[in-house]
Amino acid sequence: SAVISQKPSRDICQRGTSLTIQCQVDSQVTMMFWYRQQPGQSLTLIATANQGSEATYESGFVIDKFPISRPNLTFSTLTVSNMSPEDSSIYLCSVESVDLREYFGAGTRLSVL
Amino acid sequence: GQSLEQPSEVTAVEGAIVQINCTYQTSGFYGLSWYQQHDGGAPTFLSYNALDGLEETGRFSSFLSRSDSYGYLLLQELQMKDSASYFCAAAREGSGNTPLVFGKGTRLSVIA
Numbered sequence: 001s002a003v004i005s006q007k008p009s010r011d012i013c014q015r016g017t018s019l020t021i022q023c024q025v026d027s028q029v030t031m032m033f034w035y036r037q038q039p040g041q042s043l044t045l046i047a048t049a050n051q052g053s054e055a056t057y058e059s060g061f062v063i064d065k066f067p068i069s070r071p072n073l074t075f076s077t078l079t080v081s082n083m084s085p086e087d088s089s090i091y092l093c094s095v096e097s098v099d100l101r102e103y104f105g106a107g108t109r110l111s112v113l
Numbered sequence: 114g115q116s117l118e119q120p121s122e123v124t125a126v127e128g129a130i131v132q133i134n135c136t137y138q139t140s141g142f143y144g145l146s147w148y149q150q151h152d153g154g155a156p157t158f159l160s161y162n163a164l165d166g167l168e169e170t171g172r173f174s175s176f177l178s179r180s181d182s183y184g185y186l187l188l189q190e191l192q193m194k195d196s197a198s199y200f201c202a203a204a205r206e207g208s209g210n211t212p213l214v215f216g217k218g219t220r221l222s223v224i225a
Binding site: 096 | 146153154155156157158161200202210211212213214215216217218
């Protein structure tokens, strides 16, 4: 398995501002993923972040709104830009570990006022 | 497209056995995973079936039938702490084992 540290764990932000979420893994991983989960809903993939290449975004998600960095094999950030109340959600990072399973960070609970 | 269907809610009595079913429609199938998520927590990996049959891990077992595009998670000797949401998940078409496509989740309530 992999140990994933995600921060901040929660934040309350004003509309129009941006928040950067960090995800740190205790081992080198090729593939990292960012998800969004609305309360009581399933997980929706935002993008796949591989080191050394641009992130690949899913339909409905764009780089200008959710820029992602992946500077090395243990770290990634997701920025939620120009936030609106509709961005209030839980944001989760995950990784594919050496056992080919997907493991998740604890999540960032974002509330936008 | 890909889809995984599972019941939205299940209620069971403490000490009993409960089965959560999952049917899927996806090509390039690699296997079926199960995750547990407590309120306010992160999804936690429970089990994975790549081949047909039953996988047992303590009180939890998972089953897969590729021919029926069907799997289930079996929880035995239910405890109150098992109250959580359970998601089945499968790899996406055209990708490797990850990232996963998740079902909508089954909320399990364990009652005394």
